[in-house]
Amino acid sequence: MDDMDLPMPDVEIESVSPNGLKDRIDAGEDVTLLDTRMESEYNEWKIDGETVESINIPYFEFLDDEIDGDVLARIPDDREITVLCAKGGSSEYVAATLKERGYDVDHLEDGMNGWARIYERVEVERYDGAGTLYQYQRSSSGCLGYLVVDGNEAAVIDPLRTFADRYLEDVVDLGADLQYAIDTHIHADHISGVRNLDAEGVEGVIPEVAVDRGVTYADEMTLAADGDEFEVGDATIETVYTPGHTSGMTSYLIDDSLLATGDGLFVESVARPDLEEGDEGAEDAARQLYETLQERVLTLPDDTLIGGAHFSDSAEPADDGTYTAPIGQLEAEMDALTMDEDEFVDLILSDMPPRPANYEDIIPTNLGQQEADDEEAFELELGPNNCAASQESLAGD
Helix, strand or coil: CCCCCCCCCCCCCCEECHHHHHHHHHCCCCEEEEECCCHHHHHHCCCCCCCEEEEECCHHHHCCCCCCHHHHHCCCCCCCEEEECCCCHHHHHHHHHHHHCCCCEEEECCHHHHHCCCCEEEECCCCCCCCEEEEEEECCCCEEEEEEEECCEEEEECCEHHHHHHHHHHHHHCCCEEEEEECCCCCCCCCECHHHHHHCCCEEEEEHHHHHHCCCCHHHCEEECCCCEEEECCEEEEEEECCCCCCCCEEEEECCCEEEEECCECCCCEECCCCCCHHHHHHHHHHHHHHHHHHHHCCCCCCCEEEECECCCCCCCCCCCCCEEEHHHHHHHEHHHCCCHHHHHHHHHHCCCCCCCCHHHHHHHHHCCCCCCHHHHHHHCCCCCCCECCCCCCECC
16 A cells, blocks of 8 residues: 555655654653554554554545545544554555644654664663673564673574664674574564574574474574583573473573573563464473473572563563563562463463464574565564463463
């Protein structure tokens, strides 16, 4: 719809950048959005927030010279409205149409595609290992990654292909060289950046146990086995095998301070167990996840920080703005972590959200079994990650 030749009204429309809109939302400003995408797209993925009012009216409702009065009645005329669409084309047209009718409007540059390119780096202030640890946050999809820097060396965990250049630029700004690009598992919701960074001279690392899923490029990578260690300056990254979400799910303990759990444990939930073997294998994977959490994760010191590869809309950030929490806090707040095995399995199989959009193409792309160019890869991963086992937060239950 954004490529259509729409008859633009002769009015000037201001635009707001995706980062500018996010700054307003983060500051707690009241924001009213008019989303002109189709209802199905809107229901799958939209911009949310405590101070965000979002209205969905598809763009075609505004194509007639006489817009239906019921449509206009749904749009507040006593405040500023930001109109958005998928790529920024039809939203500008709708905004202009409304401005002609006296509405106070602007539109979102590049639409939801621009929103999906927001990627922020936030320092994990409670990290007490060597060097400095940062968490990357992609608010549009809830994807998280980690960058540890000590001296002139750095490593990134769970990099995204879309932002491969960003990691290289960031480490230069921080006075370091990127030594390692490490994946926790074969992701189902986004395209990994490990191979792209490896092609730039960074040492790509994938879990050894993930190779059996059909990885075609294993010979080009360093394979991390349980207990293997990677040195980044004076910081040590230890490989910890944590199956359950997938058979190859692997966590990385960063200098005994933060466990990057991939999709095993999040600050608000636990992993969904059905993305590798489907519904048929979900119960066995859930039982494996229970064993992993009880024997490999919760046995770590209570002050060890947990940092997952994702967060959902129900997650609450810590005081430093990162989605991290000490194990002791999660164990106290999340009943799922203290249940017996059968209760745990019943719980996480009971409320799983829809599987990630396009996961049937994303997984083989990450395995190297099929190809996607940069634009195709970006389009595949638009939308929520849906990698947790629950629709709502399990913390504080």
